[in-house]
Amino acid sequence: MPKIKSTARSPHIDMTPMVDLFSLLLTFFILTATFRPTDPTQITIPNSVSEKITPEKDILTIYIAPGKGDKAKIFLNFDNGKDTTTHFRTELLEQMGKQYKMTFTPKEKDIFSKKSNFGMPINELKAWINAKETKDADKMQVGIPTDSLDNQFAWWIRTARVVNPYAEVAIKADGNVVYPQVKKVLDLIQDNGVNKFNLITTYDKQDVGLKDIPK
């Protein structure tokens, strides 16, 4: 009997379906990816057992970073809203412009609505919007003034509340900021009718069961 000769085949796998699938998945993940805005300065957030995920839209985020001595630096972030037809950031800028007698060109408004967190005295806002280099813009982020004489932070909060009354407040504070600084911010927000705060924390699992109850 003649031996059956196995025909030599080239070791070739058709990768097309795999590539198809991978491309599809990749496209999906790229399109659904939401890029987290980078923090204006380094902020080390505390831990908690909460598993609730931060809402992505309709949120007013307040960054509290440690500054010189016991002072804190405050930054803000505000989104354009869930709906693509709303432009809360543009409205916020217009209203703040009215308050401080400043006018913004449509181009400036457009740039501002696409930017992320901000924190500078209002007279430097224009320069920040028009800064060509991100490095220069980042240098201008020195924090929003909260002095009692000219409390610009309070105006930002009030205006943001008027522009989007449904926005929730999230606090992203550094763990080492002293309590009075945080309290000052919370008080200001409570004055504007918000009593519910979302404290942004990192998840840290804790195992506590019935056995832990002291006898």
Place this chain on the structure above:
Amino acid sequence: MGEIVQEEKGQKGGKKRAKKQPAHVDMTPMVDLICLLLTFFILTAAFNKPKVMVINMPDKKPTKDHPKVLADRMLNIILGDSGKVYYYVGMIEPGKPLPTLIKSNYSKDGIRKILLEKNKDLFTKITEYNNNRLTGKVRDADTTAQRYIKEWKKADALSSKGGPTVLIKPDDKAKYKNIVALVNEMAITNIAVYAIVDMNKQEKDMLAHAPK
């Protein structure tokens, strides 16, 4: 996964023709790159979600129906500087000696033990329920479970034999992470009623004389 393109054997006596190459494109680098990007996007999508802890601060406007708190249910936790934490039970009343501050800490055996002991009933109830859900004995949806727990907490707050009412009193030198740590303990031990309030003068004096 390199491909091996077999050499075609020259035809005998025929004219030399351009070799027919099989229409294969080497996809390996592309696949490599796509895999890498895919992994990156999957991982960033899964891990980049910051969590939030919700706290409700008491309304600043004085309300008519101010909740009355029984003195013996009150547990005052005072947060000092550099991570110190003290507590006392009850209330400062005129004509009575000042309560003594007891030193504690943020660890598992610190303030959590006190809270667990005081809140034993409610904690047992909620933990047993959660365990039953985990093991499948009870099949309630998340929203139902949350509603139950909320109701139990409310009932506990109103009942005469309920858990403690915790007052978190941070000193001016206390740090934000201390407050978050304490609010976190409230969540772990399922305390029904707690609030972040300011310290009064007597408590400041007590803190100044507290054991270091």
